[in-house]
Amino acid sequence: MDKLKKIDVFLFDMDGTINMGEEPLEGAMETLRILTEKGKRVGFVTNNSSKGKKEYLQKIRRMGYDAKIEQIITSGMATAQYLSRHLPYKSVYVLGTDCLKQEFKDYGIEVKEIGEDADCVVLAFDTELTYEKLFHATNLIGKGRIYIATHPDFVCPSEEGDMPDAGACMALIEKTNGRMPDVIVGKPYQPMAEFVFDHYSVNPEDVAFVGDRLYTDIQFGINNKMTSILVLTGETTLEMLHKSDVHPDYVLESVNELRKI
Numbered sequence: 591m592d593k594l595k596k597i598d599v600f601l602f603d604m605d606g607t608i609n610m611g612e613e614p615l616e617g618a619m620e621t622l623r624i625l626t627e628k629g630k631r632v633g634f635v636t637n638n639s640s641k642g643k644k645e646y647l648q649k650i651r652r653m654g655y656d657a658k659i660e661q662i663i664t665s666g667m668a669t670a671q672y673l674s675r676h677l678p679y680k681s682v683y684v685l686g687t688d689c690l691k692q693e694f695k696d697y698g699i700e701v702k703e704i705g706e707d708a709d710c711v712v713l714a715f716d717t718e719l720t721y722e723k724l725f726h727a728t729n730l731i732g733k734g735r736i737y738i739a740t741h742p743d744f745v746c747p748s749e750e751g752d753m754p755d756a757g758a759c760m761a762l763i764e765k766t767n768g769r770m771p772d773v774i775v776g777k778p779y780q781p782m783a784e785f786v787f788d789h790y791s792v793n794p795e796d797v798a799f800v801g802d803r804l805y806t807d808i809q810f811g812i813n814n815k816m817t818s819i820l821v822l823t824g825e826t827t828l829e830m831l832h833k834s835d836v837h838p839d840y841v842l843e844s845v846n847e848l849r850k851i
């Protein structure tokens with residue numbers, strides 16, 4: 591754990607890492623406070639692009655940690671920055687929530703509606719999905735428009751069971767017209783890491799990523815040269831870890847073990 595003492599920025603996944611749905615995991619908020627008091631910078635990085643940063647801010651505050659807006663990073667924010675940097679002046683059709691569309695508009699991105707052509711299609715976690723939206727998106731993608739996904743997760747955990755997430759929609763689109771995204775922004779991919787390093791003005795060796803999912807959180811750390819810390823409070827069991835090719839730098843029972851550093 592000695593190496594962790596030197597880490598400046600601790601980034602946390604949310605569901606399964608510090609909370610489960612609306613409830614904080616036991617001791618997690620106190621751990622965040624302790625790390626903050628020790629002078630560590632703490633941030634929250636979620637692939638869930640269905641909600642905006644203000645909603646996450648309120649949620650974390652409700653759970654008992656006095657977060658600031660700069661501590662919240664979503665794949666939607668990273669996608670908006672990616673679009674404005676790499677595809678400026680391109681219009682976008684968003685298979686996503688109104689909240690995400692607003693996030694894009696705030697970045698000055700031209701957002702198109704059903705029935706309108708667009709230069710790019712962005713696939714997000716669309717909890718307001720309709721067949722008309724889906725059909726318009728698959729149609730534009732089938733015509734060869736640039737295709738970007740906010741993140742690759744197959745499911746989003748919820749109290750009622752796993753919800754089909756952007757990765758599941760990706761499979762549906764692939765079955766429809768044979769295409770996979772040209773770019774995926776969120777964890778474990780590089781565009782999200784670039785956003786994070788810019789946002790904190792930090793180098794990867796000074797960052798630890800803490801999460802419960804191997805193929806997104808831990809792979810994100812590994813791909814982008816951050817220290818990776820797996821917690822066993824969410825999706826991954828020890829059995830899954832032993833069978834996996836993804837090897838975190840540290841494996842902790844819960845985030846509360848970070849109080850020791």
Ligand SMILES: [Mg+2]
Pocket residue numbers: 603604605606607801802803824
């Ligand atoms: Mg998680």
